[in-house]
Amino acid sequence: MTAAEKARYDTLEAFGFGPNVMRKTAVCGTCGRMADAGAAACPACGGKLPEETLYDCYKRQHACCPACGTVLSPGSRYCPSCGKRVFCFMAGRRRRAGRT
Numbered sequence: 001m002t003a004a005e006k007a008r009y010d011t012l013e014a015f016g017f018g019p020n021v022m023r024k025t026a027v028c029g030t031c032g033r034m035a036d037a038g039a040a041a042c043p044a045c046g047g048k049l050p051e052e053t054l055y056d057c058y059k060r061q062h063a064c065c066p067a068c069g070t071v072l073s074p075g076s077r078y079c080p081s082c083g084k085r086v087f088c089f090m091a092g093r094r095r096r097a098g099r100t
C-alpha cells in the first residue's frame with residue numbers, strides 16, 4: 001500500500017468505513033441504517049438485521065483476494081496484503097446487469 005492509500009485507508013477507518021469496522025456493521029433491511037452487526041435488531045426501527053455484514057456486501061461488489069479476503073482496488077493484480085496474484089474478474093467488468 002502506498003502512503004497515499006494508507007492515508008486514505010486511515011481516514012476511512014476513522015470515519016467508520018474500514019474493513020475492520022465494516023465487518024462489525026450490518027445494514028438494516030428495513031430502514032437502511034447501519035447498525036452493529038452483533039445486535040439482534042436495528043436500533044432505529046427494530047427491524048431484523050441481515051446475517052450479512054457491510055463487509056460482506058462490499059466484498060460482493062468488489063474484487064477480493066481469494067486467499068486473505070482483502071478488498072482489492074480495481075485493476076489490482078496482486079493482493080496488497082498477502083501478495084497473492086489475483087484476477088479481477090469482478091471489478092470494472094460488469095456493465096449493465098439485468099439485460100434479460
Ligand SMILES: [Zn+2]
Binds near residue numbers: 028029031042043045
Ligand atoms: Zn432499521
Ligand SMILES: [Zn+2]
Binds near residue numbers: 066068082083
Ligand atoms: Zn491476500
